[in-house]
Amino acid sequence: MRDDPPASLPGGTSRTVLMCPGQGAYLPGALRHLSEVPSVARVLRTVDARGAALGRTGPPVSRLLTDAAAPDPDHLVRTDPLGFDLATYAAVVACATVLLDLAAPPVHAVLGHSVGDLAALTVAGAITLEQGVRLLHVRDRLLREAALPAAGLLATDLSAGQAADLLRAEDLPQVRIAARNAPHQTVLAGPQEQLAAVTRTARALGRRATPLTSRTAYHHPLLTEVHHAFRRLLRAQRVTPPALPVHTATTAGPARTPAQLRTVAAAHLTEPLAFHRTLRAMRRAGFVTYLDSGPRALLSTLARAGLPGCTTAAPARTPVGVDRIRHRLAAALG
Template identity: 85%
Template sequence: MRDNVPAPTGGTPRTVLMCPGQGAYLPGALRHLGDVPSVSRVLREVDAHTGALGGTGPPVGRLLTDVAAPAPDRLVRAHPLAFDLATYAAVVSCATVLLDLAAPRVHAVLGHSVGDLAALTVAGVVTLEQGVRLLHVRDRLLRDAALPAAGLLATDLTAELAADLLRAEDLPQVRIAARNAPGQTVLAGPDDQLAAVRSAVRALGRRATPLTSRTAYHHPLLAEVQRAFRRLLRAQPVAPPTLPVYTAAAPGPARTPAQLRTVAAAHLSEPLAFHRTLRALRLAGFTTYLDSGPRALLSTLARAGLPGCTTAAPSRTPAGLDRIRLRLTAVPR
């Protein structure tokens, strides 16, 4: 069942730019945008900052402009940091293009999972250099944690059905990682228990799809990593946001420096309630939801959870500037 949240009436319609997480990486996603000055600047700076930090993986510029670049599953296994950096760079690049075109005008940004770091960058809270540095630090913490093999599983179950199934199958280490939409619940846990729940879900005739991920994000397995990351974040300067910053981990906007630093770390072990944040945005008067990634990931979830809202994914591939402009002109105002 969809969330029955009435559409706002009266007032000025407002638009939120949504920043997806790791599902946003797509080989060659920016091949038609690589010559756009704002995009080339992002790719160049991400690679330069990575090189200065001793990064050794494939350059983000190649990953996002060459269709022959490694597929997501292969890249996350071989070079997990490069996978994270490419995801971050893709979302920030697409967001800069949409903000430059400014039609419709964007009034807030919303991050989903590790997309929170992109949202914070888009809103001017952290710089590109800080974003790259934070991803390098996070990568080191994850490697040092020596975590068990674990991952994420997307299902078409409601959160209630998923919780009932986990209890019935006695899988205590599998947790609900994300309540994304009425018909999409993501589970996280060790690989062996995820395999068991995948079989159980499919036995019910429902869908269960493993997600490309280096570990079980939004799970207590990463609690110590999150604590260490938050300690390091205390020393990070944060600027006042140029746009209100929302996250799928909390219903309201992050305003204070402490709240903004919390947003930067929430994707590690905090469960997501994307549907809850969408309801809060709708009640706050947001009517249009733009996806800043090269796929229509969050716009699809927003459409499922908020009947009657306006959604668009102008940067979905293949997309050059002319096509993005055309898609934006088709967005109702």
């Protein structure tokens, strides 16, 4: 089906969105060339100090993000899942602050993906960095107390329809579609043994099936009780009107009210993502430039696959310093 032509702002100016990835964004030493940038140093200092105040005893997030020899994602998520979450969040927020400072013309909105919604809320000013750290600590406690079965996420090169057909044919009712990321990138969530069965079948059909680094099956009903408890705690959180519109892959249109913004903060636990649908809607609304705020080109790759003809870039992909970010931004926005 043909996309509608993108609209523009008054005067013909096209919109730019800053995309905030989730847990796939962790990369050891990702900020080692940016650690002296004042905004980045402030993020690292605040995350470490707030984490220590909340009782964190693992390696400082600043070390995880400035030492290239820090634990790799698989090792870190097994040994220090909270550290993995905090490092992912801090990396995305820190990179986003640099991009927002350097981007000209300016960014018009933020878009979160999965737990990247917490980073998007922070970047937009709806919650503070200290709140984001506290929410991740609370979420970690809830996940540990839930005593969940072994479960995870699986990325495939199937369309959503093909994935649904495969799950029906294999009779795997506990495996759910967690994310419709691109026309041919669907992520599945469920118990490990059932994901293993999906992997065998998909590969036998010549399709790709890649386990993702994840402590559990996000975007799955398995986390319903955790979601309910997290939502109750979110009611007490102060939410500020965001300086930038906050979009998410779980709902249509931007989140505007405090209730909607709180919903965004918890959605990654149980709600499936429709990232491709969100991108198409944003294109129709005039967003033609999509900047990835992570140290990898995760969301820009998905946007490029789903939105031909639009501009996509990952200015903060490593290795990177300020000068290279400035050059990449100029190429994308100029």
